[in-house]
Amino acid sequence: MLGWGEEEWEGVDTGGEAMGPWLKERPSLPKPLTFLQEEEFRPMASKGTKAPAIGIDLGTTYSCVAVWQDNHNRVEIIPNDQGNRITPSCVTFTEEGRLLGDAAKNKTDMNPTNSVFAIKRLIGRRYSDSSVQNDMKLWPFKVVAGPKDRPKIVVNYRGIEKQFYAEEISSMVLVKMKEVAETYLGCIVKNAVITVPAYFNDSQRQATKNAGTIAGLNVMRIMDEPTAAAIAYGFDKITKDSKKKRVLIFDLGGGTFDVSLLSVLHGKFVVQATTGDTHLGGEDFDDLLVDHCVKEFKKKYNKDITGNAKSLRRLRTACERAKRILSSSVMTSIDVDYLYEGVDFSTRISRARFEELNKELFTRCTHLIEKCLGDAKMDKTGVDVVVLVGGSIRIPKIQQLVQDFFDGKKPCKEIHPDEAVAHGAAIQAANLIGQRDKEVQKLVLVDVTPLSLGVDTVDEGMSVVVPRNTPIPTKLKRGFETNIDNQTSVRIAVYEGESAEIKYNNLLGEFEIDGIDPAPKGVTKLDVWFDIDADGILTVSAKVKSSGQKKEIVISKQNGELTAAEIQKMIEDAAHYKAEDEKHKARISLEYLAEKLKSMALDSARSASEMKSMEDKAENAIAWLETNHLAEIGEINKQLKELKTSFPALCEEN
The missing domain is CATH 2.60.34.10 (Substrate Binding Domain Of DNAk; Chain A, domain 1)
Incomplete structure (x- = not known):
């Protein structure tokens, strides 16, 4: 001592480094790759161009990925295979395999104990942390203490109990975002900027970087979310405004809250102060609404559902839906059929009641604005622009509180709240790999x-x-x-x-x-x-x-907690899980084509011999699948190729 x-x-x-622009219009949706197309997919960068670098907003509830396109001189938000521009940060483990993103979220109600979400609240924390202990009471999945007080998530995967560190689950979400980008761009993506809440500590930042490494990414920079949002807001203005602007970023997402004050002048973004709460966001608003409904159900029917994971998950889904509706309506209902022991649940909830339930949390947001301004030694009248970012800023009461705090100054709504952070991260990524746009090269960031x-x-x-x-x-x-x-x-x-x-x-x-x-x-x-x-x-x-x-x-x-050997082991495991996913997709493709072939064999316009041939081929393929559960992907692809060769017209349709 x-x-x-x-x-x-x-x-x-x-010092600092350069950054740069933001989205003017949405790109057309890419054509998703089918499994058969993936066989011929050979990703590589276009000749004479730099390999692209992407920006990833790794969110508590949803994640978003973006890329700077030199040929368009703009950022493009990349849609996933469902055409959605944001992807649920969710992983579900099943008997058949692993589901990521939208597919995983769609299974959470039916498979709650094996569906992992809100992992951002666990990454880089200790099992004994009070916030982890409190969250564990609300999560349907199981969390246990691992070595050195590190939490591990317990799930059932393919009939076997598996334990994962938070970094591994986060890496699975990042793998999904990486695949979304590669499908859209048609080339392998290695370089990325990943964003974190400004108030993340060193452990959380390093754990996030480790997750990127496990996902096969070269994490060029861990970037603060409000800073990325400020760049998304300010890039197109840097050549127009000769006067310094002080921009306050109010970033309220699914699980975290940040407030940052930046000055912007001639392409230089200087962070003057930042503060926040890594445990305040939409998930907490949902928790209070779920708790309200649990108490009401118990009062009406004298039944306590707190021990039933599936009932709680279904109720939470209904509460999340109600919260979104209340952003545009003053009243809605929460309805869940057969919620518990065959009893239906239905209740009305008003916007005023929802605001009352969350009054303390909403007020905490304005207190943190005061703290940020105090740290910067600035009065609120010195703020030129207030930018709202994050999905939870859609709550009318939040918007009202911010506007009232700044004496009626209307917050900026020029940038998309769900996409701004990924947008700014993509600009930073473009700068770090030296993409050609002059405006990108001119920008400087001081964090x-x-x-x-x-x-x-x-x-x-x-x-x-x-x-x-x-x-x-x-x-x-x-x-x-x-x-x-x-x-x-x-x-x-x-x-x-x-x-x-x-x-x-x-x-x-x-x-x-x-x-x-x-x-x-x-x-x-x-x-x-x-x-x-x-x-x-x-x-x-x-x-x-x-x-x-x-x-x-x-x-x-x-402080990364994970040793080099542990990280290498997780990289190898990630490759194994990806191979399992690909094998599962191949089996589904083969089964689908076989069933399609059986259906086509019933067409009376075909000759009897042709119908018989199609039916036999389909039955053989299905029988092969049933007797070869452990077949490798090469063997499955061989069966697919036989069907493609025998019936090319069928494969052209699919």
């Missing part, structure tokens, strides 16, 4: 540290070296001294957080300097440096002034 020494601060100029960083002292307090909202990259130094006589070693423990007591903050890492010459306390002086680069990677070093002894720690490598 260190004693309080003479305070000594040094800093270096902050800040969301949490204070410091070291522990002898009184178990935290001595702050880097105050929160310090622009990055930066390098700051503070002087310390030994606190006991004849001290020969010093332990440097690095923390992040806002509490004066270290027990309430997050330990990032620690190291020790040995071999210090014995001396009375206070005689030996040390310099502790905190060096943060543009990626937010923190290097802490300490040097003994008298002897020159030095030691350092790179926090990002220490």
Whole structure:
């Protein structure tokens, strides 16, 4: 530990990097690949062009992916195979295989214990965290304590119990977004910028980066969501406005809330302050509405459904639907047939009642706006533009509270709340790989540290070296001294957080300097440096002034929780699961074609011999599937090829 020494601060100029534009119109939907087309799909970048880099908004409830298109000089939001521009952040495990995105969400009501969602609330956290313990009471899937207090999700996959870290589940969502982009672009995608809430701590950021690695992505940057949204808002204005604008981003999503204040001038985006809550969003509004309905059901029928995962999941789906309806209507109903023990449930809910249930959470949002402005030492009258981002800003009361807070100033609604973050991330990704557009190259981003960083002292307090909202990259130094006589070693423990007591903050890492010459306390002086680069990677070093002894720690490598071997194992597992998915799709394709062939064989316009041949081929294919459950994908594709060769007209139709 260190004693309080003479305070000594040094800093270096902050820097940044360029960024750039945003969507003017929606692109036409791509033609989804069928399995048969995928056989000939050979992804590769177009000759003479850079391999594309994508921006991914990895959300609590929905995710979105976008790309900067040089040939159109704009960002395009990429629709998934269902034509939707946002994809549920959900993974469902079944007896047959694994479902991702829309297919997974559609199965949550029927298979709640094996459907994993809201994983963003678990990533980078400890099992013993109070927020994790509270969420576990609401999730239908099971969470257990793993090694080093890391939570693991327990599911039944193909009849076998499996346990996954949060990073693995997040990587599955990222795999889906990667595949969505590759299908649209027609080439392999490796480089990506992934966004996180501004108030994510170091553990959560590193865990998100690990998830990207497991998904087969080169994560070029972990970017704050409000900063990405500000770029989406401000890019097309940078060549038009010669006056500095102060933009406040109010980002309320499915599970997290951020407020950031940025100044924008001539393509330079400078984050002045950021604050937030990593456990405040649409999921919490749903929780309170579900709790209200559970109590009403118990009051009406004297039945408690809290122990029935399927009933709770069906009720939650109805409550989510009601919440969305109340954004455009003042009254709606929540109806669930046979909710529990054959009893139907129906109740009316008004917008006013919904707002009353969530009054405390809504008010917390405005308190965080005050905190952000206070950190920036700015009055609300100094804010030029308020931008609302995130699906939960559609709630009328939220919009009203923000407008009232700014004395009637109407928030900007020029950018799509669900797509803005991915939009800005795509611009950042384009800049990092050096795409050609001049406006992209001109942009500069100066971000800040969301949490204070410091070291522990002898009184178990935290001595702050880097105050929160310090622009990055930066390098700051503070002087310390030994606190006991004849001290020969010093332990440097690095923390992040806002509490004066270290027990309430997050330990990032620690190291020790040995071999210090014995001396009375206070005689030996040390310099502790905190060096943060543009990626937010923190290097802490300490040097003994008298002897020159030095030691350092790179926090990002220490705090990822997962070892290199664990990450490599998860990468291999991810490849295995993808191969299983492909095999499952191939079996479905073969079964579908065989059934189609049987149906066509009934056409009386065909000759008897042709009908017999078609029926025999179909029956043989179905029988083969039934007796070859463990067949590899190559064997399945061989059966598909035989059908294609025998009946090319059938395959052309599919």
